[in-house]
Amino acid sequence: MTQSFDFGGLEATPGSYLAAARQIENDPSLDAKQINVAVVSTYTAAVIRPYLVVESARRDLAVVPTFGPYGQLEQQLLDPDSVIYASNPDVIVIATRIEDMAEDLSGRLATLSSSEVDEILGELDQRFGNLLESARKHSAGHILVFNFSPPRLTSMGLAGPMSEHPASSVVERANSIIAKACKNISSATVFEYGRVVLETGLDSWTDARLEHLGRIPFSFQAQMNLGKALSRYLSAIFFTPHKCLVVDLDNTLWGGVIGEDGLGGIALGEDYPGNVYKEFQRQLVALKDRGVLLAINSKNDEPDVTEVFERHPDMVLGLDDFAATRINWTDKASNIRSIAEELNIGVDALAFFDDNPVEREWIRANAPEVAVIEVPPDPENYAMALQDSEVFDHLVVVAEDLERAGVYQTEKRRTKLRATHASVADFIRDLDVKVTIGAVNDETMPRVVQLISKTNQFNLTGRRHTAAEIEEIVSLNGGIALWTRSTDRFGDNGLVGVAIAIPDSPTEWRIDSFLMSCRVLGRGVESALLSSLAQQVADKDGKQLIGEYVITKKNGMARAFFEGEGFNPRDEEGHYWEHALDGSSLPAPDFVTINTSET
Amino acid sequence: MGSQRITDLMVQVFGVNAKDLSEQSSPDTIEEWDSMSHINLILALEREFQVKFTAQESVEMLSVKLVELTLSEKGVDLA
Numbered sequence: 001m002t003q004s005f006d007f008g009g010l011e012a013t014p015g016s017y018l019a020a021a022r023q024i025e026n027d028p029s030l031d032a033k034q035i036n037v038a039v040v041s042t043y044t045a046a047v048i049r050p051y052l053v054v055e056s057a058r059r060d061l062a063v064v065p066t067f068g069p070y071g072q073l074e075q076q077l078l079d080p081d082s083v084i085y086a087s088n089p090d091v092i093v094i095a096t097r098i099e100d101m102a103e104d105l106s107g108r109l110a111t112l113s114s115s116e117v118d119e120i121l122g123e124l125d126q127r128f129g130n131l132l133e134s135a136r137k138h139s140a141g142h143i144l145v146f147n148f149s150p151p152r153l154t155s156m157g158l159a160g161p162m163s164e165h166p167a168s169s170v171v172e173r174a175n176s177i178i179a180k181a182c183k184n185i186s187s188a189t190v191f192e193y194g195r196v197v198l199e200t201g202l203d204s205w206t207d208a209r210l211e212h213l214g215r216i217p218f219s220f221q222a223q224m225n226l227g228k229a230l231s232r233y234l235s236a237i238f239f240t241p242h243k244c245l246v247v248d249l250d251n252t253l254w255g256g257v258i259g260e261d262g263l264g265g266i267a268l269g270e271d272y273p274g275n276v277y278k279e280f281q282r283q284l285v286a287l288k289d290r291g292v293l294l295a296i297n298s299k300n301d302e303p304d305v306t307e308v309f310e311r312h313p314d315m316v317l318g319l320d321d322f323a324a325t326r327i328n329w330t331d332k333a334s335n336i337r338s339i340a341e342e343l344n345i346g347v348d349a350l351a352f353f354d355d356n357p358v359e360r361e362w363i364r365a366n367a368p369e370v371a372v373i374e375v376p377p378d379p380e381n382y383a384m385a386l387q388d389s390e391v392f393d394h395l396v397v398v399a400e401d402l403e404r405a406g407v408y409q410t411e412k413r414r415t416k417l418r419a420t421h422a423s424v425a426d427f428i429r430d431l432d433v434k435v436t437i438g439a440v441n442d443e444t445m446p447r448v449v450q451l452i453s454k455t456n457q458f459n460l461t462g463r464r465h466t467a468a469e470i471e472e473i474v475s476l477n478g479g480i481a482l483w484t485r486s487t488d489r490f491g492d493n494g495l496v497g498v499a500i501a502i503p504d505s506p507t508e509w510r511i512d513s514f515l516m517s518c519r520v521l522g523r524g525v526e527s528a529l530l531s532s533l534a535q536q537v538a539d540k541d542g543k544q545l546i547g548e549y550v551i552t553k554k555n556g557m558a559r560a561f562f563e564g565e566g567f568n569p570r571d572e573e574g575h576y577w578e579h580a581l582d583g584s585s586l587p588a589p590d591f592v593t594i595n596t597s598e599t
Numbered sequence: 600m601g602s603q604r605i606t607d608l609m610v611q612v613f614g615v616n617a618k619d620l621s622e623q624s625s626p627d628t629i630e631e632w633d634s635m636s637h638i639n640l641i642l643a644l645e646r647e648f649q650v651k652f653t654a655q656e657s658v659e660m661l662s663v664k665l666v667e668l669t670l671s672e673k674g675v676d677l678a
Contacts, residue, residue, distance in 0.1 A: 014643040015611035022614050046635060209654040210638060220642045 005057050014050075014220060017227075021050035024057045025064075032062035033238060038089035038141075040068040040076045042100035044216045051227025059235040059390075070215060071100070077131050080138045089141040091234060093191070094131060097217065098148040098174060101127070105174070106151035109165045117165050121173055128181040136185045142237050143188035144230075147175040149197035152206050189233075189395045196229040197222075236393035242371055243345050244293035244323065245284065245392070246336055248354035249305060253281055253317065255379065258304045268314045276380045281316035283383045288321055291401025292392050293343060293408060296325040297335045297352070310556075323408040332359050333366035343408070351391040355379070429591050431488040435528045438597030440470060440481040440498075447495045448483050452515065458526070459515040460561065462552040470500065473512070477502050480509075480536050484529045486520050496520045499533045507543040514547075514561075524589035530565055531588035532596070538581040545586075546570070547577035602677040605666060608647055612640050625662035637661075648675045 005024050010016055037052070039045050046067040056063040066087035068076040073094070076082045084092065099106045102120050112120075128145070135143050148171050156163045175194065182188040197205045200222060207219035218226060250257040254277045255267025267274040288294050294317075298305065305327050309319045319325065324342045326335035332354070340347045348369035354360055360372050373389045375382065394401070440448050449467050456462075465473070473479040484497040497520075500513040511533070516526045534545055547562035559574060565586070567577035579586060588594055606617050609624075613631040626632040632640075641657045644650070644666065650673045652660070660666045667677060 013646045014639050015608050015647070018614070018639060018643075019611045044635075047638060209641075209652075209657060213654055213657060214634060214638050216638065220646070 005054075007058055010054065012224065017050040017054050017224070021053040024053055024062070032057060032060045034062040034064060035090040035234065035238060036064050036066065036087050036141075037091045037093060037234065038066045038068065038084040038087045039093040039095060040073050040084055041093075041095035042071055042073065042097065043095075044070050044214050045095050047210075047214070047216050047218060048223050048227050048230070051224050052230055053227075055227045055231035056234055059231050059239075061231065061234055061238060063231070063234065073131055077138075078134045085138050089139055091142045091144055091237065092135050092139055093144045093146070093230070094135070095146045095191075095193075096148075097146070097151075097193075098171060099151050101148075102174070105170050106153070106167065107155050109155045109160075109163065109167060109170065112165060114164070117170065121170075121177060124174060125177045125181070128178055129184070132181050132185045132188055136188070141187075143182070143185065144191045144233060144237075145178055145182055145188065146191050146193040147178045149194040149205075150202065152202060189237075191230065191233055196225060200225050232390055232393065233395070235390065236395050240349075241394050242292075242351045242391045243349040244295055244339070244343060244351070245287060245386075246295045246297045246339060246350050246352050246370075247284070248356065248359065249296060249298040249300060249308075249327075251355040251379070252353065252375075252382075253277060253284075254308065254312075258308055259300055263307055263312060266308070266312070268312060270314070273379065274314065276382065278314060278316060280379070280382045280386070283386060285316060285321065287386075287392060288405045289402070290392075290394070290397045291404045293323040293345075293405065294321055295339045295343070295350075296322050296327060297332050297339065297354075298327050299329055299332070300327050302327045320409060321405070323405065323412065331362065331366075333363055336363060336367050336370060351389070353382075353386065431490070431523060432593075433523050433525065433591065434487045434593045434595070435525055436485045436487075436595045436597050437482055437529060437532045438484075440474070440483050444483050444495065445470070448481070448498050451495065451498055451517065452513065455515040455517060456552070456554040457518050458521055458558050458561075459513075459552070459555050460511070460558050461513055461548055461550040462555060463513050463550075465500070465513065473500060473502055478540075479503065479512070480533065480540075482529065482533055482536070484525060484532075486523070486525045488523070493517070493520050497525060497529050499529050501533055501537055501545070503540070503542065504546070506541065508546060509537045509542040509544070510546040511548055524592040526561070527565060528588045528592045528594050531586050532594065534579070534581055534586040543581055545579045545581055547579070549574060549577070602667060604647060604677070605644075605663065605670075608643050609640065609663070612636060612643050620663065622664045622667070623662060640666075644670070648673075650675060 005020065010020055049065055049067070052065055053063055066083060066089070068082070068084050073096070076084045102124055104112060105117070105120055132143060132145070150167055150171050154160055154167060156167070160166050171194070179190050182190050205219060205222040206217060210216040210218065247253060255273050256265055258266055268277050269275065270278070284294055306319070309315055324339045326339060328335070336350060336352065337347055340350055346369070347367060351371040351373055352360065352363050353373045353375060355375050360375070363370050364372050371391045373386065373391065376385050438444070445467050448470070453464055470481050474481050479500060479502040482499045483495055485495050486493045496517040498513060498515050499511065501509045502512045503509050514530070516529070537545055547567045549559060549562065551559070562577035567579045570576035570578050606620055609615065609620055610617050613629060613636055615629060615631055626637070641652055645652065648670055650670065652669070656669055660669050670677060
């Protein structure tokens, strides 16, 4: 039977935590994973016990702590019979501080030469190396090593930052040593003590009385925050982090409702309130960068949303950043399950972020495996709420994590392409497309010029040639200008496409213009036209065909055309593409019948 | 015994029964009142009564009676 401690009555006081810890430790019926945590330290760490126990219970961990006597790192970790190893630890915590580990580095920086600093840091390196190696040898438990915060007392006063060895850089070097020592040992990670102290503030962290009465470097506030931070790390050690963040859109990625407020009415930008949403989007990008998948679950009309992603200048996220999207009016629990299915991960690997408390409650009730993040009412607190939610706590990020979003994105494109091709091929075979292609002449020129002037979307370069220019290209430059008509079983579509190629050299031909009426796109007509163009260029001894793409306001849909036709990029911008002309290298689709017009 | 608030706090901090506490209770009579618990008691008293003790006061408050006296000196009304 699942039971947990009632945290409702817990107050942020020593008495409340002590009583709660006692209750938790004495109740074996509580449903939590039991873990033995052994702490070795250079100071009295046992004072954090109640906070560690209670905060861990909050994270479904029943921690049984053992504290070694202070200042006995070697005695405890080098001796296989020490109380630390006798406790059969699942986690060994090594809690030290720079004041204890390298007194001169905190107190005598003014008098130390560079080589002396190096020497002390070298000793520190050696010492951490030995301690960790020994801990690894005598225990299979995870090793968690505190790094250093800046010392409370400065040795150089205001002159410190410009001195030869600023305390901050010495601490940084020492922390690199600690990180390196952890990397050298399996299942050893850094506990970022320095940051936990920073978040609380050095002044609030320390209590001079406790320091001197009991060698306790923690104020009450620090004890509580340290207990929280440590249990967060323990949770990250023992529980798998979530894999995907599912977000709402309206009042989550931007302020307002796109369906009602429109593109110009939503809040997103550099000033309040738009800047809070922009910050939140940036944080999602950072999550994605370290391997967390993003997904959209939004009640909206998809075109409205697409418009925001494609046209709003302050959008940080692009649709490509999302591994899955559900933009519809289906209930969000059904959507979230189908997202898990699409991404091939468990529903319990998803976390949900939605400003609407009703939607959060709906997910809690209908998809209880999902981690529902408690979203604060004021959007300026979204970013911190996400960070504090702990659902994406990874102790290490590996190369695969950094590549994950890209892998999913590629797979998404592949799937899409496959799906489209399968259906389009069937569809087109059914259509019985017939294409006629011919050289532009007096008879076809008016329609060619008209098509050039009004085709915006599938127009690779957007060049608006006049009749005179086209005649010049053909007669003076020796270029090729083709038109195409298409018919299918539903009727004649008329003259729907134009292609113009110019020889930049006898062997290298550039496609100066390529355009097609949208209503026939995706039926092989554009491929047939390109194929004919390539054939005619090859007939004139052209060896290389260069595809040119000039981005305009409306031709985004044509961006991938040359890539799809097997051209190779010539530059990083996707501006120039090339294809070698060696016989049958650009075949027309087999389902299109091509006639060549002689007139 | 004097103050119910002090008794309640000590029950919470030491994990003892209220009936085992008296004005004469001290680290000598209460097993759970060790040096670590004493630190916790000091911090708990400070939050409960919104006062601050010095290190010197802290080491001297070694009985319920002395706790009451020190609090009274700081103007806390325990009645």
